[in-house]
Amino acid sequence: MVRILVVDDHVVVRSGLIMLLHGKNDMQVVGEAAEGDEAVSKAEELHPDVVLMDLSMPHGKDGLTATAELKKRLPDTAILILTMHDDEEYLFRAIHAGASGYILKSAPHEELLTAIRQISGGNAYLSPTATKRLMSDYLDKMKNGEHAGTYESLSDREKEILAKVAQGYSNKEIAEQLIISVKTVESHKSNLMEKLDLRTRPALVKFAMKKGLLNFE
Structure with a gap:
């Protein structure tokens, strides 16, 4: 019922x-x-x-x-x-x-x-x-080169931050490694999760695994 x-x-x-x-x-x-x-x-x-x-x-x-x-x-x-x-x-x-x-x-x-x-x-x-x-x-976006919801829609910096977040680094650690502010890291993280329609860290990690981004070397 x-x-x-x-x-x-x-x-x-x-x-x-x-x-x-x-x-x-x-x-x-x-x-x-x-x-x-x-x-x-x-x-x-x-x-x-x-x-x-x-x-x-x-x-x-x-x-x-x-x-x-x-x-x-x-x-x-x-x-x-x-x-x-x-x-x-x-x-x-x-x-x-x-x-x-x-x-x-x-x-x-x-x-x-x-x-x-x-x-x-x-x-x-x-x-x-x-x-x-x-x-x-969706078709309009594809025609304009916007591959919404895909890895290719991310900027190079967003891809970089995606990998580091998935590997477990904190925002502060990522900021220190990339020599940018924590606020900038948070902004990129928010943007990439919005583009990929991901809401949680586990979902982000799962996506990164599928893309082969979890390289800790």
Whole structure:
């Protein structure tokens, strides 16, 4: 049974979603909220499996801010953005905030149900329109020579720092070896992890191992 929290500032929309979901034997609506602050509070209280999150809520915290905060407090809760915004800027910001899925309010009911089931199982879901936008953005970057998410996208200095971080050197030790400031090391480290979409040191070490960068000689 997928436990769901519905978040939208329009009562009619919330009621419609709740009616739709109540009719499914594998889903249960455990709560509802009208804005971001209430959503965070209700989620901490109810621990839903999935939060259906609207983006534009003029009163209180907006959906993107609430999504980012929820992922910090309840990392195991999947968040599905349900919005009228068919806009790549909102899409990218939602993914960056930690959303597991992005779907338009104009989507068919069956697509919404599929999205909920997908993200409740630990998968991601993007509407066909969102997927097309992501692919278009990726292809544009490739045409411009930006190999996002690859080792080749790093600068020579970033590659150097990647290897040393993976080998276990501290920021201070790297700074001394390369004769640069600790702040510069931290900046390069942050940039390279963002480019490679890596969030932890173990993930960075694993990536470096695959690239054969762990040479301690």
